[in-house]
Amino acid sequence: MAKTEFRSMNTSVLVAGLSCLALFTPSVGAQDLGPNFRRIKDGIYVQSSREVNSTSTIVLTEEGPVLIDTGQTLLDSREVMQAVRKLTQLPVRMVINTEVHPDHTTGNFVFSPPALVVNHAGASDAMRKAFDPDRANTLAKQSPEMREAAQGYRLVTPHVEYQNKATLRVGERVFELIHMTGVHSEADTAVWLPNERVLFAASVALPGSINNIRPFVRIPDMLAAMKMMKSLNPDVVVPGHGSFGTTKIFDDNERYYTLLLERVGALARSGKTLDQVKQELRMPEYADWSYQERMPSNVEAAYRAVTAR
């Protein structure tokens, strides 16, 4: 009898050990995930962005990983899935999309099912509207590797759409989702982990890069969103594109937009038309930022802001 008890106790210890292993593989470091991953905090790994590519982050929880965005390309999505498999045996529980564009959402299908995809109201409609039914073929033609990565491709839009704010509690983690209006796409979500003090800032402010500003985006709304995100006082800021850092990313972008508004405002007040402003405006302080070809969309947005009644 005593022997049986001993055995059963041993079995339960073994089972507890196995289930621990299933939850986390703590011996796996960021370096084991490959050169493209960095550890931000315990159990939080970002696929380190090549230049200004989009970021994708794995957040481990006791109930399975939560992903924030799914990779610039499907090769990145597959690489994230391989990293997940090294970190845990648990299925991906949720995917949070920080915006609607393909460089954040095309890889949703790699993780869902079983993952539930979440973003703000309006995301699904915008993704369906912009969807190109020929996308899988276009991707497959890029390279043999991409053809392989695109196997099984289909559009996966958010299953859950929240309004304004939402709190997700997954295992021991808390994810606060905050909608930002008119800052980049049809549905932009900042993801705040209050316990870890890590902020996923979507594509409002990009480090060292001129942003692509769509006609419905308002610079004053972008500045308000940066102010709101700074007020959370995060330790780490993970932008939608580029390397992660601190709130300096917001400071640099605020300075850029403030100067842009100032210069475009002065030209507009002197009677210049939008086309003339586009010709004459110079921002030499930011000549080393990438995507200079996006400058016209920035001037248009600044012109809309300074001439708004």
Ligand SMILES: [Zn+2]
């Ligand atoms: Zn985008």
